[in-house]
Amino acid sequence: MQANDAQTLVLCALSNGPLHGYAINTAIEELTGTRLGPGSLYGALTRLEAKGLVESLEEVDRARPVQLTTKGRQVLEGELRAMARVAAAGLRGLGVNPA
Amino acid sequence: MLLRLHPAAFRERWGAALEADASAAGRRSWPGLLANAADLWLHPVIWPAKSAAQRRHRAAAAAFTLTLATWFVDRAGTANDPRLTWRAHRTLNVTECAAFMLLGVIMIMPLPRPTRQAATTLLRRTLRALAAPAVLFFAELILVRALTPAAHSAAHPLIAACYWSTLALGAVQTSRIVGTISTSAVTPPHPTRLRLGIAILATGCALTAFISLSSTTTGHGFDAVSAASGSGMLLLTAWFLTILRDVNEC
Numbered sequence: 583m584q585a586n587d588a589q590t591l592v593l594c595a596l597s598n599g600p601l602h603g604y605a606i607n608t609a610i611e612e613l614t615g616t617r618l619g620p621g622s623l624y625g626a627l628t629r630l631e632a633k634g635l636v637e638s639l640e641e642v643d644r645a646r647p648v649q650l651t652t653k654g655r656q657v658l659e660g661e662l663r664a665m666a667r668v669a670a671a672g673l674r675g676l677g678v679n680p681a
Numbered sequence: 682m683l684l685r686l687h688p689a690a691f692r693e694r695w696g697a698a699l700e701a702d703a704s705a706a707g708r709r710s711w712p713g714l715l716a717n718a719a720d721l722w723l724h725p726v727i728w729p730a731k732s733a734a735q736r737r738h739r740a741a742a743a744a745f746t747l748t749l750a751t752w753f754v755d756r757a758g759t760a761n762d763p764r765l766t767w768r769a770h771r772t773l774n775v776t777e778c779a780a781f782m783l784l785g786v787i788m789i790m791p792l793p794r795p796t797r798q799a800a801t802t803l804l805r806r807t808l809r810a811l812a813a814p815a816v817l818f819f820a821e822l823i824l825v826r827a828l829t830p831a832a833h834s835a836a837h838p839l840i841a842a843c844y845w846s847t848l849a850l851g852a853v854q855t856s857r858i859v860g861t862i863s864t865s866a867v868t869p870p871h872p873t874r875l876r877l878g879i880a881i882l883a884t885g886c887a888l889t890a891f892i893s894l895s896s897t898t899t900g901h902g903f904d905a906v907s908a909a910s911g912s913g914m915l916l917l918t919a920w921f922l923t924i925l926r927d928v929n930e931c
Contacts, residue, residue, distance in 0.1 A: 602698070603695070603698040603699075603702060604698070604701070604702060607702070617706075619706060619709075619710045619713030619714070620699050620702035620703045620706055620710050620713065620714060621710065621712075621713030621714040621715070621716055621717030621718075622713055622717070623702070624691075624695045624698070624699050624702075624717065625717040625720060625721070627695065628691060628694075628695070628721070628727055628728070628729060629727050631729065632726070632727035632728075632729075632730075632736070632927075632930070632931045633930055633931060634931075644697065645698065646698075
């Protein structure tokens with residue numbers, strides 16, 4: 583996965599707790615400045631659910647929120663740590679303080 | 682309209698939310714929706730499912746459908762050039778590849794449950810689905826036997842069209858039986874058996890593609906049908922591998 587990968591963005595958006603589709607996209611917009619297209623968003627959710635990284639909760643007001651599973655949290659943490667290592671190395675190379 | 686292009690399982694799970702978001706996003710969301718629909722049809726294993734067994738059943742059904750497509754393309758290739766059944770590589774021909782793929786089919790097939798009700802359901806479903814192609818096949822057989830040699834050559838294009846239509850209809854109906862049969866009548870294959878079966882099918886398909894493509898220029902000039910069938914089978918091989926990857930990931 584990459585930092586701008588739809589699946590990573592969805593996992594990041596869900597790191598604060600369960601959200602439904604529209605709210606996930608709003609969180610992604612706050613994070614990156616752009617919303618995912620509906621095809622990308624629900625395609626990513628479908629894949630993440632198939633991989634067992636997110637799970638659906640009971641329907642609330644015709645919207646069904648999703649949340650990270652334990653495996654999803656572990657995968658996201660691993661991905662973010664790997665990205666952080668790469669980012670820190672790149673910034674050090676540029677002479678910029680990673681902090 | 683674009684929502685209807687998505688698989689039913691996806692529409693049931695995300696349809697309402699997707700429709701609302703797509704309406705809000707407007708026309709600029711259309712290319713993404715089209716791409717998502719196409720992507721989902723290529724990956725039936727990832728569709729929303731109630732259980733891992735349902736995903737395995739979908740994988741088996743998709744691999745079986747691809748096998749029938751491979752055999753159909755293979756049949757078209759050998760009808761165009763019967764020498765494909767023996768030439769090109771003396772150690773291997775397309776008939777042997779088809780037999781090898783049969784082993785893969787046996788491995789991926791959902792097994793009937795050992796109950797009378799399951800057997801009845803399966804039998805009824807099979808008879809209903811294959812009735813039309815069987816009737817067409819026997820009608821064609823009777824027609825061919827009844828024709829005089831002169832009438833036979835005059836009607837050859839019609840007979841050929843009937844033959845290929847019957848074959849295609851039979852393939853579609855057979856794959857529908859496997860794809861839509863209830864899990865109360867069959868048990869999906871075990872994950873290991875499924876993976877091994879799909880790997881065998883992908884290998885068989887790749888070998889058939891190789892034989893077809895290697896025969897493209899060994900005859901008198903360039904054979905477009907062999908090239909097309911070989912390329913088609915390469916695409917089918919890639920599709921088999923995609924299903925195998927999805928089975929491993931999900």
